[in-house]
């Protein structure tokens with residue numbers, strides 16, 4: 001994974017004039033933090049260095065921004081998209097880590113297991129706020145009981161209806177209530193033992209992180225401080 005987009009001088013995506021006008025500079029900048037050009041959402045093939053085209057669809061219930069090869073889908077803003085115009089599968093990335101946590105009451109340090117999830121590399125949910133269109137990942141996952149958006153992640157809050165499951169092949173899977181998809185991450189023997197001992201794992205969801213990058217722990221802390229992480233405690237089923 002050689003790309004890290006936050007500090008790129010040039011805008012990394014191809015954008016049409018209408019999208020540029022509707023999003024404004026801050027909305028465009030927000031997307032550079034939250035979209036990761038892994039695979040084209042029309043053909044499913046990697047970008048391999050091709051600059052991705054940005055498509056925004058504002059439907060009746062949800063607005064999305066996603067990435068395509070410019071030859072597969074020209075950059076555009078659609079106010080009334082047809083049903084299911086995205087053909088390829090959005091990729092998620094999940095990884096497990098043990099992180100030291102300071103207890104609020106005791107002040108003592110303890111290790112907690114985390115499943116860090118980017119639920120959609122190439123597609124994000126947008127919402128229109130007072131300041132304009134912004135990525136709304138944390139708002140979206142609030143409906144599944146994850147909390148976040150402040151500069152602190154509340155990891156002891158149990159996510160209602162969510163369950164975690166340890167697989168025999170050293171994996172952990174987290175499922176959230178009505179969300180049909182589950183996220184699975186590799187989980188070595190050390191983390192497996194801690195999850196089993198504590199009876200659960202913290203799930204932390206953010207589109208501002210790429211859990212497969214070596215810099216993930218620092219990136220995760222940075223994303224929390226910017227209110228870009230939603231999470232909570234998920235008990236073992």
Ligand SMILES: [Zn+2]
Nearest residue numbers: 040043069072
């Ligand atoms: Zn394509």
